[in-house]
Amino acid sequence: MKKIAVIGAGTMGNGIAHTFAQNGCKVSLIDISEDSLKHGMRTIESNLNRMVEREKISLEQKQSTLENITTFDTLTHGVADVDLVIEAATENVEIKMKLFSQLDEVCEDHVILATNTSSISITKIAAATKRAKQVIGMHFMNPVPVMKLVEVIRGLETSDEVTQKVMQCAKDLQKIPVEVQDYPGFVANRILMPMINEAIYALHEGVAGVSEIDAVMQLGMAHPMGPLHLADFIGLDVCLSILQVLQDGFGQSKYAPCPLLVNMVAAGKLGVKTGEGFYDYSEGMKSKKLSRQFVK
Secondary structure (H helix, E strand, O other), rough: EEEEEEEOOOOOEEEHHHHHHHHHEEEEEEEEHHHHHHHHHHHHHHHHHHHHHHOOOOOHHHHHHHHHHHEEEHHHHHOOOOOOEOOOOOOOOOHHHHHHHHHHHHOOOEEEEEEEEOOOOOOHHHOOOOOOOHHHHHHHOOOOOOOOEEEEEEEEOHHHHHHHHHHHHHHOOOOOOOEEEEEOOOOHHHOOOOHHHHHHHHHHOOOOHHHHHHHHHHHHHHOOOOOHHHHHHHOOOHHHHHHHHHHHHHHHHHHHHHEEEEEEHHOOEEHHHEEEEEEOOOOOOHHHHEEEEHHO
């Protein structure tokens, strides 16, 4: 699969585009927002510059990576002549189903349609198309250029051939693919999100403060990042959305989002992307400090 399209120029989308382009693929990066496309390309160039500074890639590799990416603001032109489409739009089932219905109409018959969803049913998304055998989950981890894991999720009708192609595609990107079945949250978020939610409950109930909870998990469990800091990094709105998918999918109260999480999302405190969550990032990621609302 040497020519691919990525839908969505946000954090995950530009990371996926970067990764494919760096590995020699021609990439169409598609977003309805011209500003998002410009921001996505700036992010890719900034990340490549860091890699050059650390001598992980050469200036020539940086330039060829950028040259491998073309931006589009319409689906029809962006998906022309591709072998694989990876959707990395907002984690919203209605948006994804509408997109896949449109992709089914405009993509050639052989094209594999993948979604980077972190929790939504692949089978449900595939039902919006007439090519359910060619719909699959390809869940990259953030930051995409760095993290090795790709969860490859089979829908109810995903074919063996398509699964094998996508597994090999991930290996060609120097990633490690893990095949999982189509259940809410798959494996990564079915385990990760309840842990994050429990950390937020511990804060909500006054068991310990933000930095104390994160310190316990970092120093005691050898986690590279505490659960509340990680929640900020993922986006509190994304965490809430995934927990809601888990609760709806399994019908179990153990997945119910903590009221504190619900309130923070309602207040627009979504973590790194808004400059404030459990920590304050108003001066940038490297200067995080305890958010004002959690200062004792």
